[in-house]
Every structure is written in structure tokens, then in C-alpha cells.
Amino acid sequence: MTSKQIEKAVLALLADRGTATACPSEIARALRPDDWRPLMQPVRAAAARLQGQGKVDVFQRGRPVRTQDARGPIRLRAANVRDVDYRREPHRYRIGRGEEGVLTVQPYKGELLPLWRFATPARAKASTAALWKRFLEYGRSGDFVGMDMARKYLQMGFTRSRRYVNHRGGRKFVNGAPTAPPRSTDAGKAESAELFRTYW
Helix, strand or coil: CCHHHHHHHHHHHHHHHCCCCECHHHHHHHHCCCCCHHHHHHHHHHHHHHHHCCCEEEEECCEECCHHHCCCCCEEEEHHHHHCECCCCHHHCCCCCCCCCCCCCECHHHHHHHHCCCCCHHHHHHHHHHHHHHHHHHHHCCCHHHHHHHHHHHHHHHHHHHHHHHCHHHCCEECCEECCCCCCCCHHHHHHHHHHHHHC
16 A cells, blocks of 8 residues: 555545544554554554644644654544634534644634633632523524534633643653642632533
């Protein structure tokens, strides 16, 4: 299988995914279901080339990375989704996994991110109320993408708050190694998490 064939397969699968990401293993399995593991490195190499051409975005633990610098699992997404207005083209939206798209799907990121706060229970209370209000407004206007994005921000409020409860400084990893659990529970972040969980 040539490098061009692999690149074509990467772009085809990502075009179908839209805002959602894909693991390189999914592409390898699609190309060779019974013997996909030997294709993992060629798929990553194809992703690196396509990233260099500006056609693919690469993420690790939700953060943009260069493919050649990433160690461990990565996820891929078509770069052209960054320029899509999903209110005008809702048919191009893909629900994706969990919170995927919260920082890329426009114009919703611009509308929802400023409302998203969880540092203290007071801020979380105001944030959940504002995000819930926006969720209902999207619903009344028949905007499913907006509703799903508001739901994702509520979910992200819960998961980020819990991260501070479960990991020192809110970081799961430092230099690739898991962080130690905090010595005491952050009661404020736990309360923030519960507020977001209730609305979510």
C-alpha cells in the first residue's frame, strides 16, 4: 500500500468525521481489518505529512501537537473544519465523543466559552445558569448544534472541576507521568463539579 493511498484514506475518514476526531488505529483497521497493526506507523507518518500541508490537525490529550513530537496515542481531525460556520452549515456537524469540538466549533465557541467558569462555586453557579439559559434559547430556535455544544460546556465544567479534585493542580500528567492525588479534597471544586453535573 503506497503512502498516497494511506493519505487518501486518512482524508476520506476525517472528512466523514467532520468535527469529531479519529484515532490512527481506526484508519489502519479500515485499510486492513485483519492485519492492521503494521499500518500504524505508516498512518502516523501520513498524518505528519498531511499536518505539514495544513490538511490535518493532530491532538494529544485534547491539545494540539506536532505528530513527530507526540509520544503515545494521538487523534486526528480535518483542518478545514476550523473555518466552518456550523450555524449556517449544521449538516456538517458531528456529535463526536464527550466534549469534542468545544474549542473549535464556531460560532458556538465564541458564544459559550465566555460563559464557562468553574474556579469557585459562586462562579460555577452563575456559569451553569447562563449555559442552561443558552441551551434553552438554542432549543427554542431549533438549533440542535447549539444545544449540543451547550451540553458539552456543561459536561466540561463537571470534568474540569473534578480534575482539580482528583489531581494536584488540576493536571493529570506532568512530563508524561501521572500526578499524585491531592493531599486534601478541594471542597470548592467538588461543589462546582456537582453544580455542573446537575445541569448536565
